[in-house]
Amino acid sequence: QKEVEQNSGPLSVPEGAIASLNCTYSDRGSQSFFWYRQYSGKSPELIMFIYSNGDKEDGRFTAQLNKASQYVSLLIRDSQPSDSATYLCAAARSGGYQKVTFGTGTKLQVIP
Amino acid sequence: EPEVTQTPSHQVTQMGQEVILRCVPISNHLYFYWYRQILGQKVEFLVSFYNNEISEKSEIFDDRFSVERPDGSNFTLKIRSTKLEDSAMYFCASSDRDPYYGYTFGSGTRLTVV
Numbered sequence: 001q002k003e004v005e006q007n008s009g010p011l012s013v014p015e016g017a018i019a020s021l022n023c024t025y026s027d028r029g030s031q032s033f034f035w036y037r038q039y040s041g042k043s044p045e046l047i048m049f050i051y052s053n054g055d056k057e058d059g060r061f062t063a064q065l066n067k068a069s070q071y072v073s074l075l076i077r078d079s080q081p082s083d084s085a086t087y088l089c090a091a092a093r094s095g096g097y098q099k100v101t102f103g104t105g106t107k108l109q110v111i112p
Numbered sequence: 113e114p115e116v117t118q119t120p121s122h123q124v125t126q127m128g129q130e131v132i133l134r135c136v137p138i139s140n141h142l143y144f145y146w147y148r149q150i151l152g153q154k155v156e157f158l159v160s161f162y163n164n165e166i167s168e169k170s171e172i173f174d175d176r177f178s179v180e181r182p183d184g185s186n187f188t189l190k191i192r193s194t195k196l197e198d199s200a201m202y203f204c205a206s207s208d209r210d211p212y213y214g215y216t217f218g219s220g221t222r223l224t225v226v
Contacts, residue, residue: 034214043203043217044155088155090214099145099168100215102155 002027004103006089012109019076021106023089026070030091030101033065035074038086038105047087048074079110114138116218118204124224125194133189133221135204143207144187145215146179148172148200155203161187194225 003026013019025033032051036044048063050056050072056063062075072091076083086105092098117136125131137144146158160167161179178190187206191198201222205215 032214036214043220044215046214046216049214090155099157099160099170101157104154 002030002091002101004089004091004101006087006103006106008104009107010109011106012111013079015079015081015110015112017079019079019083019108019110021074021076021087021089021108023072023074023103024070025072025089025091025101027091027093027101028070029093031094032092033063033072034090034092034100035061035063035072036088036090036102038088040086044088044102076108079108081110081112084108084110114216116204116206116216118202118218118221120221121219122222122224124226127194127196127225129194130190130192131194131223133191133202133204133223135187135189135218136185137187137204137206138208138216139185141206141208141216143167144179144181145205145207146189147203147205147217149203149220150200158189158202191223194223196225199223199225 005024035048038044050063050065060077064073086107088105089103090100092100119134144161149155157170159169159173176192180188201220203220204218
């Protein structure tokens with residue numbers, strides 16, 4: 001069974017701090033990796049995707065990928081209360097048109 | 113911004129009945145998917161659909177499940193002989209051929225089987 005593992009949290013950070021979310025995956029055939037944000041009762045919303053080793057930055061978000069360690073992370077700088085949500089890590093074998101395997105998600109709470 | 117539209121937002125059905133969940137994917141997308149999420153659990157893949165046929169399906173997608181794209185815009189999931197354990201949020205998603213952008217999910221249909 002190919003799995004994506006995340007700490008369920010909750011991860012609590014004060015407003016303005018950096019939130020660090022981590023994820024590991026077991027399928028070495030995974031090629032694309034995604035971070036989705038899911039508010040309670042809502043659908044997942046794509047925040048970032050990454051497919052090359054290293055860092056990828058988009059605004060306050062930085063995704064990091066280490067394929068050798070099978071590790072993906074998401075950093076959220078200057079965390080805001082509106083960032084409070086569950087963050088889903090996901091992996092796909094061959095791009096966005098194949099199935100995506102999701103982790104259980106990490107609940108982030110940003111404390112004002 | 114283009115959206116994936118799902119109807120109804122909430123469906124209640126009696127065990128053993130048939131339900132059809134409807135989705136209108138983004139118009140220029142070519143790949144369509146159904147996922148489900150049981151309350152408090154992870155998002156799970158059900159089926160992917162391309163070129164009017166199923167590309168891949170999971171173990172969850174048993175003989176009671178079927179998908180159809182009856183016209184150029186709608187994409188439906190039919191569940192026959194519903195069971196209590198089918199109760200979940202069902203998400204439709206679509207993507208284009210670019211592998212880097214991930215999915216766009218619809219807002220979901222909450223299915224409650226009683």
